[in-house]
Amino acid sequence: xxxxxxxxxxxxxxAGLAEKIRLALAERQTKLWPEGKMEVPVLRISxxxxxxxxxxxxxRRIRFGFDDIFEKLAAEKKGIDEMLQKNxxxxxxxxxxxxxxxxxxxxxxxxxxxxALVEHRLRILGCQLDIDGKELGRLIAGRSAGIKVILVEHKxxxxxxxxxxxxxxx
Numbered sequence: 001x002x003x004x005x006x007x008x009x010x011x012x013x014x015a016g017l018a019e020k021i022r023l024a025l026a027e028r029q030t031k032l033w034p035e036g037k038m039e040v041p042v043l044r045i046s047x048x049x050x051x052x053x054x055x056x057x058x059x060r061r062i063r064f065g066f067d068d069i070f071e072k073l074a075a076e077k078k079g080i081d082e083m084l085q086k087n088x089x090x091x092x093x094x095x096x097x098x099x100x101x102x103x104x105x106x107x108x109x110x111x112x113x114x115x116a117l118v119e120h121r122l123r124i125l126g127c128q129l130d131i132d133g134k135e136l137g138r139l140i141a142g143r144s145a146g147i148k149v150i151l152v153e154h155k156x157x158x159x160x161x162x163x164x165x166x167x168x169x170x
Contacts, residue, residue, distance in 0.1 A: 003041075006125065007094040009159045012166075020166035030128060032110040038117060041127045043100070043165065050139050052164040053100075053150070056157035057140060063151040064141075066109070069099070072151070073120050080123075097124040098152040098161055104132040105148050113149070 003022045012018060025041040032038055043049065056062050063069050097120070101113060117126040129136060133146035140147060152158050 005093065008162060009095065009155050011155075011159050012162055015163075017163060017166045021162050024165040024168065025125075025127070032114045032128075033107045036110065036114050038114050040117070042103075043127045043129050044168075045129060045131050045139070046164070046168045048164045048168055049161065052157075052160045053140055053152070056152055056154070056160065059154075059157065061152060061154040061157035062140075063153055064147055064149075066112070066149050069149060069151045070112070070116055072153070073097070073116060073124070077120060093122045095123065095125045095162075096155050096158060098158050099124055099126040099149065100129055100152065101126070101149045102133040102136050102147070103128055103130055109148060 003025050006022070007013070008018050008021055012021065025043075028042040028044075029039040030042050032040060053062065063072060099113065099117065101109075105113075113126060117124060131139070133148045134144060136150075137143055137145045137147040140150070152161055
């Protein structure tokens, strides 16, 4: 993933945080699966990152579950494609969604994640968390049930998570 071409939410760019976010995302990257073509940032879990994700969950700006997330993304894409077709315009690449996932998924899960990231590349940024699904579930939802994939789906929540990354580098 070429982070130089990523446009972050306008409020982060206006605050001058884009370069700090790029540096935080570029610190560590990994391929999603052995034969994968895409590398994604690996995010270190911090108290501020977890607190930000918990807050987004309380605001109902987090979506859990592989099927639910990908159905929502497909429905949004259909609407965006129809709007672009009607207006004969082109969509600019600007991150408005974050797909965050644990580091203990099966290869099949990561293949599906890579496919979704390619399909929705104009608006979604995918990042692997350096934590397993059980611990992610415990930290975010307060339960021991495993959570492998979450979608941060509101621009303000996305901005808050990315801001937490930038501030974690200082």
